[in-house]
Amino acid sequence: MAQNSSATHEVLNQSPPFEDVDLFALDRPLVDAVAVNGGAAAEQELSRFGQHWGSAAMATRGRLANENTPRLRTFDARGNRRDEVEFHPAYHELMAHSAHAGIHNSTWNAQGKPAGGAAELVRAAKFYMAAQVETGHLCPITMTRASVAALAAQPDVLASTMPVIATRSYDPAFAPWWTKRGMTLGMGMTEKQGGTDVRSNMTRATRDGDGYRITGHKWFMSAPMCDAFLVLAQADQGLSCFFMPRFAPDGSVNAIHFQRLKDKLGNRSNASSEVEFENAYAMPVGDEGKGIRTIIQMVQLTRQDCAIASVGLMRSGLAHALHHARHRSVFQKHLADQPLMQAVLSDMALHVEASVALVMRLCRSFDRAPDQASEAAFMRLLTPAIKYWVCKSAPGFLYEAMECLGGNGYVEEGILARHYRESPVNAIWEGSGNVMCLDVLRALSREAEAAAVLQELADEVSGLPGAREAVAFIGQAFRRPDSERVARLAVERLALLSATAALNGVMPRHAELFAATRLAGNHAGMYGAVDLANSDISGLLARALP
Ligand SMILES: Cc1cc2nc3c(=O)[nH]c(=O)nc-3n(C[C@H](O)[C@H](O)[C@H](O)COP(=O)(O)OP(=O)(O)OC[C@H]3O[C@@H](n4cnc5c(N)ncnc54)[C@H](O)[C@@H]3O)c2cc1C
Numbered sequence: 001m002a003q004n005s006s007a008t009h010e011v012l013n014q015s016p017p018f019e020d021v022d023l024f025a026l027d028r029p030l031v032d033a034v035a036v037n038g039g040a041a042a043e044q045e046l047s048r049f050g051q052h053w054g055s056a057a058m059a060t061r062g063r064l065a066n067e068n069t070p071r072l073r074t075f076d077a078r079g080n081r082r083d084e085v086e087f088h089p090a091y092h093e094l095m096a097h098s099a100h101a102g103i104h105n106s107t108w109n110a111q112g113k114p115a116g117g118a119a120e121l122v123r124a125a126k127f128y129m130a131a132q133v134e135t136g137h138l139c140p141i142t143m144t145r146a147s148v149a150a151l152a153a154q155p156d157v158l159a160s161t162m163p164v165i166a167t168r169s170y171d172p173a174f175a176p177w178w179t180k181r182g183m184t185l186g187m188g189m190t191e192k193q194g195g196t197d198v199r200s201n202m203t204r205a206t207r208d209g210d211g212y213r214i215t216g217h218k219w220f221m222s223a224p225m226c227d228a229f230l231v232l233a234q235a236d237q238g239l240s241c242f243f244m245p246r247f248a249p250d251g252s253v254n255a256i257h258f259q260r261l262k263d264k265l266g267n268r269s270n271a272s273s274e275v276e277f278e279n280a281y282a283m284p285v286g287d288e289g290k291g292i293r294t295i296i297q298m299v300q301l302t303r304q305d306c307a308i309a310s311v312g313l314m315r316s317g318l319a320h321a322l323h324h325a326r327h328r329s330v331f332q333k334h335l336a337d338q339p340l341m342q343a344v345l346s347d348m349a350l351h352v353e354a355s356v357a358l359v360m361r362l363c364r365s366f367d368r369a370p371d372q373a374s375e376a377a378f379m380r381l382l383t384p385a386i387k388y389w390v391c392k393s394a395p396g397f398l399y400e401a402m403e404c405l406g407g408n409g410y411v412e413e414g415i416l417a418r419h420y421r422e423s424p425v426n427a428i429w430e431g432s433g434n435v436m437c438l439d440v441l442r443a444l445s446r447e448a449e450a451a452a453v454l455q456e457l458a459d460e461v462s463g464l465p466g467a468r469e470a471v472a473f474i475g476q477a478f479r480r481p482d483s484e485r486v487a488r489l490a491v492e493r494l495a496l497l498s499a500t501a502a503l504n505g506v507m508p509r510h511a512e513l514f515a516a517t518r519l520a521g522n523h524a525g526m527y528g529a530v531d532l533a534n535s536d537i538s539g540l541l542a543r544a545l546p
Contacts, residue, residue, distance in 0.1 A: 014408075015327035018320050019059050023129040024050030027315065028543040029353040030125060032506045033360035038367065039121040046125050049101055053129050058097070059415070062134035064090035065269035066418055072224075072261050072273070083258050084174055085225050085271045092172050094137040094269075099170035099182055101126055104144040107366075112148050112162045120366040124308050124359065131312030132319075135422050136269030138309060140184040140223035146301035147185040150230055150241060153286030153294045157243050161228075176247035177227035186226035187298060188218040188244075188275065195220070196435050198232055198239065198292060203277065205233035205240060211249075212242060212284060214277045217259075220429075224258055224273040230285060230295060231277070237289035242282035255280040266421030299430055303387045304366060306426040310394040311355045313419045317401030318352045320416055321345060322545045324405045336541075341404070344528030346537040347517070348400060349544035351527070353507065354499040354514045355390055361502035362386050374456070377449040382498055384431065384439035389495030391427035398423050400527045437487035440494065444478050460501035464512055466520030470497050493519075510540065 024030060024046045034046065052058065068088035076082050098104060103126050107119045123145075130138060148165065151158040161177070169182035177183045194200035203216025214233050221229065228245040248254050259274040286294035322345055325335035335341045362382060368375035398420040402409030409416045427433055444450045454474065461467035470493050477483060477490035496518050504511035517523055517530045524530070532540075 013329055015324040017056065017059075018323040019054070019056040021054040022047055022050040023054040023132055024125070026050075026054075026319070026545060027356075028546070029356050029506070030128070030315075030360075033357045033502075034121060034125050036357075036506050037118070037121050037360045037364040039118040039125065039360075042118065042122040042125070046122065046129075049126050050129055052097070053133050058094075058133050061090040061093050061097075062269075062415070062418075064088055065094055065134060065136065069268045070261065070271040072258055072271070074258060081253075081257065083224075083253070083256060085258070085261070085273070087172075087225070087269075087271075091137055091269050092170070094134050095140070095172070095184075096170040098130055098137065098141045100168050101130075102168055103127055103130060103138075104141045104184065105148070105166055105168070107145060108148050108162075108166065110162065110166050112152060112158045112165075114367075114370050116367075116370075118364075118367055120363045121360060124304075124363040127305060127308050128312040128315070128356070128359070131309040132316035134269060135309055135313065136267050138305070139267070139270045140186060140226055142302055142305040142309075143186050143223060143226070143298075144184045146298040146305070147187070147230055149297035149301055150285060150294050151243070152297065153241070153290075154243070154284065157283055157285060161243075172225070174225070174246070176251055177245055180227065183227040184223065184225075186221060186223045186229045187295065188221040188229050188231040189295065190220040191217060192219045196432065201232050201234060201239060203231070203233040205235040205242060205282065207235075208281075210283075212282045213279045214242060214244065214282050215279055217274070217276050219274055220262070220272055221275045222270060222272040224256075224261075224271055224275065229256075230298060231282065232291045232295060233282075235284075235288045237287070239291040240288045241285040241291040241294040243285050244277070244280055244282040248281040265424070266418070267425050268421075300383060301366075302430045303383055303436075304362065306430050307362070307383075307387045307390040308359050310391045310423065310426045311352065311359050313423050314352050314355060314394055314397045314401075317398045317416060317419055318345075318348050319545055320414070321348065321401045321404035322541065324408070326545075328406075335404075340528065342537050342541070343530065343532065344400070344404065345544075346532055346540040347527045347530050348397065349540040350510060350514055350517070351393070351397060353510055353540070353543065354503045354518075355393070357502040357506045358386055358495075358499040359390065361498070361505070374452065377446075377453050378456070380446075381440065381443040381450055381453050382494075384436040384443070385491050385495045385498065387431070388427075388433055388436035388440075388491055389499075392433055394423040394426065395420065397527070433488075437491045438484065440491050441478070441483055441487055450478075457497050457501045460504055461497060461511075461515065461519075464500060464504065464515035464519070466515055466518075467497065467500065470519045507543070509536070510543075513540075 164183045167182045171181040205212045255278040262272040365375040365379040402416045458471040
């Protein structure tokens with residue numbers, strides 16, 4: 001019989017795809033962190049979400065949206081300006097699925113006030129699971145939900161937009177926002193000469209009747225097909241915040257002219273533009289001269305999401321690594337049964353378990369901040385510290401996760417290469433690392449409030465290895481006259497301390513391991529360079545992926 005000359009071998013010893021799984025139920029650290037922080041009632045809703053987002057169909061959408069990147073159509077064939085960005089249908093489908101689940105608005109009620117209960121926590125769990133599948137589209141999703149906090153400074157704009165923001169529909173039509181079934185919002189702060197230092201903004205705003213006309217440029221403005229942007233510009237009274245819609249009130253296309261799209265390392269399904277405003281129409285948000293105070297309300301929430309998404313990326317890396325190691329044999333033994341691989345995977349599981357406990361604890365403080373001063377203080381001090389530590393740990397973590405899959409981890413057909421390229425951006429945007437550390441120092445200037453948060457953390461970790469020394473170190477470092485110079489040292493310790501405390505509320509034995517390997521001693525540069533008992537290794541791995 002003729003042999004098929006291409007059939008040189010059978011495909012053996014490869015792991016099956018990690019798809020058609022329940023991203024919630026399989027993630028014991030998440031299930032427990034949600035329950036401990038007040039979200040137990042949402043378990044079924046989250047499991048339905050986890051099954052949907054864990055499906056092979058959603059994974060395919062994520063891949064397609066990144067392989068077929070957005071394109072700017074500046075002009076039409078006749079030379080008329082279009083300023084439209086075209087996305088692959090998979091991107092629009094991801095947007096629709098996220099909007100349907102309320103990730104872009106469920107923390108607000110119909111009036112744009114905090115929804116209360118465990119709304120932050122439940123939405124965060126969804127955001128974390130969605131980030132495991134596709135993070136690029138989450139940029140406009142996160143900005144839309146965060147924009148409501150800034151719009152609160154301008155009740156008339158909030159009241160008119162909220163009915164459109166509050167729907168669970170995604171409407172990609174390029175049309176005036178007030179005619180649409182749903183809308184998305186972005187933000188424009190960063191200019192060529194200054195991103196962190198927004199006071200150096202050169203964009204000018206001049207009054208024109210009830211509105212303003214804005215002229216200038218933005219060096220980064222992501223998700224350019226949003227229906228409106230919150231932008232900063234210099235008005236007579238100083239830097240001010242504005243609501244700039246894609247269409248002017250008379251229905252004409254607003255003068256928002258995209259120059260080009262950034263060619264980015266990751267985050268490729270999402271478009272990030274360079275843009276010129278040429279006498280573009282805008283409405284004020286908040287008082288003139290109070291632009292930073294207004295937009296910072298939005299930025300506080302996008303920072304929270306950066307941390308959640310980074311943990312989601314790491315969780316995905318861990319789950320894929322563990323799944324692969326349980327199927328792949330090397331030297332007649334599954335990788336998952338090799339002692340050295342167990343050391344690596346369990347140490348990674350410990351990092352993710354602490355990180356997920358930490359961000360869910362942070363989200364509890366967002367839920368409770370409107371009614372509890374102590375939770376508001378926790379949120380203010382720890383949001384920048386957590387964004388700093390969690391986001392900056394993600395690239396190194398994902399590199400290790402890729403390596404667990406060997407060569408397969410490095411190729412673009414798998415999701416880990418994409419996660420790896422995606423991971424640095426959460427540390428860079430919405431306030432880069434040093435800026436977060438300076439923010440912690442700023443929050444510490446409210447001395448009594450910060451001392452109370454530190455004391456609460458100290459009580460929660462009392463008796464754990466290295467905890468007392470860490471508390472003392474943090475207190476001293478922040479009191480030093482040169483505290484800025486040692487801010488990274490102190491902020492990292494503060495994040496580790498709060499992660500230990502959060503994990504202690506979920507899984508005390510693992511908090512002890514975390515404290516022993518991260519607080520009592522400096523964790524080595526590599527995962528797995530720790531000495532954990534076999535019983536702890538199997539406990540960590542069983543919780544990470546049953
Ligand atoms: C993919 C992508 C999308 C983006 N989308 C948007 C968007 O939609 N809208 C928008 O407004 N911006 C956007 N940005 C811009 C982003 O927020 C800025 O790049 C970021 O805030 C840093 O600003 P910068 O690039 O001007 O760097 P700089 O402000 O020049 O900072 C450079 C470095 O200096 C450090 N630094 C700054 N100040 C100090 C200090 N006092 N002491 C010590 N170190 C300091 C920073 O931590 C950073 O590491 C986007 C960026 C990226 C990469």
